[in-house]
Amino acid sequence: MENIIGSQIIQSSDDEFIINVGPQHPSTHGVLHLQLKLDGEKIVDLKPFLGYIHRGIEKMSESLNYKQFIYLTSRMDYLSAHINNQACCLAIEKAIQAEVPERARVIRTLMAELTRLASHQLWWGSTGLDMGAVSPFFYAFREREMILEIFEETCGSRLTMNYCVPGGVMNDIHPDFVRKVKQIIKQFRDNLHEYDELLTNNPIFQSRTIGVGYLSREEAISLACTGPVARASGISCDVRKKEPYDAYDRVTFDEIITTEGDCFARYKVRLEEMKQSMNIIEQLIDNIPAGEYRTKIKGIIKPPAGEYYQRVETARGELGIYLVSDGTNKPYRIKFRTPNFSNLGALKPMSLGGKIGDLVAIMASLDLIIPDIDR
Amino acid sequence: MGITSLLILLISGLGFAAIAIGLNKLLSYGHYNSVKAEPYECGVQTHGATWVQFNVGYYLFSLVFLVFDVEIVFMYPWAVVFRQVGFAALIEIILFIAILFLGLLYAYKKKALTWM
Amino acid sequence: MDVVQKHFEDFPGEVYQDKSGHSSIIITQIDRFANWARSNSLWPLIFGTSCCAIEMMSAASAKYDWSRFGFEVARASPRQADLIIVAGTITLKMAPVLKRLYDQMPDPKYVIAMGACNITGGPFMTHSYSVVNGIDKIVPVDVFIPGCPPRPEALLHGMMKLQEKIKGMKAYVIEKPKK
Amino acid sequence: MQQQPEAIITQIFPDLPLGRWAQLVAITVKQDDLYTVCTQLRQHPSLDFDMLVCLTAVDRTTHLEVIYHLRSTSRNHDLIVKTELNEAQPELPSMVPLWKSAELFEMEIYDMFGIVFKGHPDLRRLFMPEDWEGYPLRKSYNANEVADNYLKSHQLLINQ
Numbered sequence: 001m002e003n004i005i006g007s008q009i010i011q012s013s014d015d016e017f018i019i020n021v022g023p024q025h026p027s028t029h030g031v032l033h034l035q036l037k038l039d040g041e042k043i044v045d046l047k048p049f050l051g052y053i054h055r056g057i058e059k060m061s062e063s064l065n066y067k068q069f070i071y072l073t074s075r076m077d078y079l080s081a082h083i084n085n086q087a088c089c090l091a092i093e094k095a096i097q098a099e100v101p102e103r104a105r106v107i108r109t110l111m112a113e114l115t116r117l118a119s120h121q122l123w124w125g126s127t128g129l130d131m132g133a134v135s136p137f138f139y140a141f142r143e144r145e146m147i148l149e150i151f152e153e154t155c156g157s158r159l160t161m162n163y164c165v166p167g168g169v170m171n172d173i174h175p176d177f178v179r180k181v182k183q184i185i186k187q188f189r190d191n192l193h194e195y196d197e198l199l200t201n202n203p204i205f206q207s208r209t210i211g212v213g214y215l216s217r218e219e220a221i222s223l224a225c226t227g228p229v230a231r232a233s234g235i236s237c238d239v240r241k242k243e244p245y246d247a248y249d250r251v252t253f254d255e256i257i258t259t260e261g262d263c264f265a266r267y268k269v270r271l272e273e274m275k276q277s278m279n280i281i282e283q284l285i286d287n288i289p290a291g292e293y294r295t296k297i298k299g300i301i302k303p304p305a306g307e308y309y310q311r312v313e314t315a316r317g318e319l320g321i322y323l324v325s326d327g328t329n330k331p332y333r334i335k336f337r338t339p340n341f342s343n344l345g346a347l348k349p350m351s352l353g354g355k356i357g358d359l360v361a362i363m364a365s366l367d368l369i370i371p372d373i374d375r
Numbered sequence: 376m377g378i379t380s381l382l383i384l385l386i387s388g389l390g391f392a393a394i395a396i397g398l399n400k401l402l403s404y405g406h407y408n409s410v411k412a413e414p415y416e417c418g419v420q421t422h423g424a425t426w427v428q429f430n431v432g433y434y435l436f437s438l439v440f441l442v443f444d445v446e447i448v449f450m451y452p453w454a455v456v457f458r459q460v461g462f463a464a465l466i467e468i469i470l471f472i473a474i475l476f477l478g479l480l481y482a483y484k485k486k487a488l489t490w491m
Numbered sequence: 492m493d494v495v496q497k498h499f500e501d502f503p504g505e506v507y508q509d510k511s512g513h514s515s516i517i518i519t520q521i522d523r524f525a526n527w528a529r530s531n532s533l534w535p536l537i538f539g540t541s542c543c544a545i546e547m548m549s550a551a552s553a554k555y556d557w558s559r560f561g562f563e564v565a566r567a568s569p570r571q572a573d574l575i576i577v578a579g580t581i582t583l584k585m586a587p588v589l590k591r592l593y594d595q596m597p598d599p600k601y602v603i604a605m606g607a608c609n610i611t612g613g614p615f616m617t618h619s620y621s622v623v624n625g626i627d628k629i630v631p632v633d634v635f636i637p638g639c640p641p642r643p644e645a646l647l648h649g650m651m652k653l654q655e656k657i658k659g660m661k662a663y664v665i666e667k668p669k670k
Numbered sequence: 671m672q673q674q675p676e677a678i679i680t681q682i683f684p685d686l687p688l689g690r691w692a693q694l695v696a697i698t699v700k701q702d703d704l705y706t707v708c709t710q711l712r713q714h715p716s717l718d719f720d721m722l723v724c725l726t727a728v729d730r731t732t733h734l735e736v737i738y739h740l741r742s743t744s745r746n747h748d749l750i751v752k753t754e755l756n757e758a759q760p761e762l763p764s765m766v767p768l769w770k771s772a773e774l775f776e777m778e779i780y781d782m783f784g785i786v787f788k789g790h791p792d793l794r795r796l797f798m799p800e801d802w803e804g805y806p807l808r809k810s811y812n813a814n815e816v817a818d819n820y821l822k823s824h825q826l827l828i829n830q
Contacts, residue, residue, distance in 0.1 A: 022417020040430030
């Protein structure tokens with residue numbers, strides 16, 4: 001039997017067999033179902049089957065009003081839940097030309113960067129877990145729990161914070177928010193050397209990731225990869241630089257771009273991004289402007305009929321929101337262009353020809369969140 | 376004296392195994408259903424039969440592992456009597472390991488350690 | 492599956508037998524010992540579909556640390572697990588997978604429905620065409636833990652409730668299906 | 671900042687109606703010469719739209735509107751290509767040879783709207799189960815009680 005992969009045709013010998021790296025699998029971090037055609041340990045073909053966590057958020061949003069559907073998006077990419085809500089609020093504020101006070105902008109940016117930090121920490125822990133190292137998982141959750149404590153103090157809930165509201169933020173920050181954030185940043189900077197000792201300088205980790213899962217720049221562009229996956233292959237695509245929103249035009253940070261494009265490059269980009277996030281937080285934490293934390297938007301939000309587009313940089317890439325409104329209080333059609341959906345496309349070209357162990361390393365470096373793919 | 380201790384060892388070994396399995400069969404109960412007997416593969420139907428011919432590479436790996444696993448097993452009795460035998464034991468074990476190291480080199484040269 | 496009660500003259504206790512001829516007897520002391528052993532070594536299956544899985548990971552990490560209660564060993568295959576914590580939404584495409592995983596777990600097995608999505612469909616209860624409104628329609632559930640996502644303490648509280656429930660059960664009787 | 675490719679577009683495609691889609695430059699292209707325009711947009715040196723950021727569709731009840739959001743990483747500008755399809759037999763050429771990201775987008779649009787993409791290597795339902803009827807994101811699709819009927823018909827309920 002023949003199977004056609006891209007352009008070349010591979011004559012598959014008979015002892016090939018197809019296994020499911022299925023919905024319930026420790027390394028897929030969710031319910032991603034990959035069907036692998038194997039020749040021994042070598043992967044010959046890879047077919048993703050999705051939809052195991054497809055909840056139809058886009059169809060649901062068409063029957064919820066503008067203040068309700070925002071909080072469904074924090075169930076899509078739950079590790080950057082705040083950034084998703086921020087994107088929806090920015091889109092709605094752009095649609096109804098609402099004016100957002102400076103204090104709210106800075107608080108939102110601070111919370112977004114803290115979310116990015118917490119998300120990268122969890123990614124770092126689970127990358128170690130995928131490669132067989134269990135202790136990084138516990139080290140990563142030490143700082144992450146402190147950040148979640150801050151979220152809980154200010155917004156009331158740890159993971160899906162529902163903190164953004166069209167027009168600003170739900171309520172003001174907790175009185176000792178500033179002190180706690182400074183304490184965390186200081187402690188995390190001291191502990192960052194442990195992150196390097198545990199994984200970065202670990203010869204086993206390096207031999208499993210250096211040179212594994214190479215994604216060239218042209219292929220990354222053609223696959224529309226965004227976020228750390230694209231920046232590790234040399235594409236400059238940080239929305240915080242390209243189209244600064246909220247308080248990102250006020251801070252100076254550099255966009256981490258490397259050109260190796262393998263798993264270790266993606267790992268390094270995310271580690272450096274953690275440092276940049278702390279850099280941003282330190283620039284903003286001391287001068288949070290006083291004043292209102294939100295402008296009250298009275299009544300039902302009814303944006304004028306038309307199309308609106310807003311994109312933000314989540315922890316995994318560019319989230320684009322295409323909002324089509326017909327003047328009523330419910331969106332006519334809303335499309336979430338999620339980063340993980342196109343990053344998943346990059347999984348196949350990177351893992352073909354490699355071994356199954358490399359596939360696990362590549363999936364860990366892609367940092368996929370499956371509800372973000374299925375929506 | 377030797378034969379009785381050997382018998383005790385044999386009986387207690389077999390007995391231990393028999394009790395472990397027997398107790399389990401006696402006390403355990405279970406709802407039998409057809410799905411429980413099917414092979415588990417990440418929660419979905421397996422693609423095609425699961426009794427397929429595996430790639431030969433897997434057997435090569437297990438053979439090389441077996442050689443060095445047995446080597447370790449031989450070291451256990453040696454470690455027990457090592458102190459009484461004295462210096463000669465050290466020479467023997469070095470010789471033993473050296474020969475097996477040659478085996479390792481042979482396997483390495485024949486590329487049995489890398490996956491084709 | 493019909494479980495029928497048998498009567499033997501020479502044995503005073505209750506004896507149950509199922510279709511496959513498997514019969515089990517009640518011995519109270521061994522029951523208490525077996526239940527104590529089972530409830531303190533429940534091995535959960537690694538089964539996280541969405542946001543609740545992150546709170547389950549937090550419960551597994553050092554701060555909330557569910558290994559104080561014997562839950563630490565999370566197994567990847569249902570063959571070695573005796574508790575399945577359904578953490579995250581179950582959609583229509585995932586329902587047969589969950590049912591198959593539940594069937595492939597050896598007895599005695601328990602189910603914890605973690606999160607509002609598994610109790611009534613949670614935020615996706617209405618207007619969604621592909622979410623199962625409550626997984627007790629598919630698998631018999633022992634403990635429901637509300638919350639979206641529930642805090643790690645809530646998960647630990649739910650697990651302790653399950654342990655109390657196990658301690659109250661008859662250890663060696665073929666349970667009639669819960670529904 | 672984001673430049674606007676208006677000048678180049680009008681110069682290369684003078685006859686195409688130019689418009690705005692959410693403050694992005696948009697051109698409306700008819701269904702049958704969509705592929706030629708897209709290859710030109712992809713290969714023309716001064717346009718060089720090398721990334722298909724997003725492919726989505728809107729059910730305008732009278733017709734289906736398909737939107738290609740293209741971006742040039744070298745020129746740093748964006749463009750929206752819009753086409754209208756009638757609901758009867760929605761067919762479009764597949765853009766997989768031009769942009770690899772189109773593969774997953776088109777599978778999703780086929781699953782949600784029923785638009786068939788000719789030449790797609792692996793066109794199947796991406797999110798819904800294989801034996802699902804109907805296209806969920808169409809306005810005519812009613813989403814209530816669909817889940818329970820599916821469970822009943824597939825013997826997934828506990829008492830079945």
